[in-house]
Amino acid sequence: MPSRFPWKSNYQKVPPHVQSALDAIEGDLIAVAATKKVSRADIASGVYAHVGLSIANGEIATSGPVAPPADAGKWSGRNAFGWDRKRQDWPMVPKTWTFESPNFGDGARNGWTMRSWTKDVYQHQVFEPQGMTVEASVLEDRGGDMVVVKFALAPMLNRGMPEFDLMLLWSINVLQENTGVTGVFASDATHAQYIATITLDWQVFPPGTADEVVARLVGTAAPTNAPDYEKHVRDRVRLFESFQPQNYLRGQGGFGSYFGAQFADDLVVFENLRYGNAVYLLYQNWDEASQRSRLDLLRDQDAHFDRVPHTEGWEDRLKALLHDKLFERGLRRRRNGYRPQKRRRGG
Incomplete structure (x- = not known):
């Protein structure tokens, strides 16, 4: 399926430049963000409209944090709809299903009965929709053909969070799918501010x-x-x-x-x-x-x-x-x- 945007869709693993930047960060709070030189022509044509970047009366305008579209890529779809991850490496557990079945083979005449069925199954790790958002901000605009834009993802990450490596890959890919760039920086937020976001x-x-x-x-x-x-x-x-x-x-x-x-x-x-x-x-x-x-x-x-x-x-x-x-x-x-x-x- 062709990518919706004219850049690399996502990464199978954390790219070297992101890993190097991560290794250099001393704190636990990580901001997923990156800067990019963007042409005014691309902004005017709507290439970045989905992340709130547009031109109005010749001026670059931003609209604050926006939810990335689900069709931007695999990881953006998981961000919007959630993700069910089968874990065959975890112990099996009993699971119950409920269903209706006809009484004596004829539901129209004899009615229906709700029944339950239990068996041992592999566990699934269910990720609800993450609600990640992308915010664009103009760092430099000298009126030429190119402007410098920072794209930042929220919420930030914490090294101590469950599944940090997976969540890092997920986050950088959401940013990559929607902007064509990705990276990490040390967050200047306090731990209390981070906790308040999650x-x-x-x-x-x-x-x-x-x-x-x-x-x-x-x-x-x-x-x-x-x-x-x-x-x-x-x-x-x-x-x-x-x-x-x-x-x-x-x-x-x-x-x-x-x-x-x-x-x-x-x-x-x-x-x-x-x-x-x-x-x-x-x-x-x-x-x-x-x-x-x-x-x-x-x-x-x-x-x-x-x-x-x-x-x-x-x-x-x-x-x-x-x-x-x-x-x-x-x-x-x-x-x-x-x-x-x-x-x-x-x-």
Whole structure:
């Protein structure tokens, strides 16, 4: 498939010039950024419009951080939609699926029953959409044919973060795919500023009427890139209400698109409506899990959570899965017509 842009798409491994720059950085916080001489003609023709660089009245204009398009390349697509990475090097774990099947072979006459099926499978490492953004800034413009532009990627990286080598490759490739250049610099941000960019801080509040819950979840403004936000939130609240959540959750600050419900100490359902491609059921102690960063929380073994993609019938699958997890915790009676089928691979 030909590249969308007239430059090298991405790297299979960290290129030598980036590795050398990384080795020379003493601190832990790494900024992914690079400078480039860009022709005014290319800017005028829209080559860099997708990263917010344009010309207005003869002056170079920038539009701040922008989300790179998913079709810019493989890594940009993963940034926008997430990435499911099969790990055959990890131990196998039991996994449960839910599905509907016709009663006595004839669903039209006898109805349908939701069943569950469990077997041992390879774990998958699921990366949710990363939300990386690119920001262009003009460093030098003397009115000639060329201008010097800095392209910077956010968020920054930390050497101590899980999967740092993979995240470095991912980040430099997003920048490369969208700008044709990539590099790393020591960040001048403090550690506290870095933590603030990745930590998912939850606002927790008890159930109330549907209108009260929706008003609290929606807050004063809907997140960007989340159309019909209030409608989606109201639909989820209606779904959650029948399962009697203990608390509702809403991300604070820059994470206002995250919301969900807590049903037990180790059972939380949440999603990010900015991307809106899946609902997550998290099976970890909430006190511990709520302190983890947004990136660390879902950059993990999927034994700790289930992901229900928003494909046809996802609401029924979510209800069945949630019902079963509540039953396992003694918080709900077994569903009528429940037929668990447990199968294991031979050891």
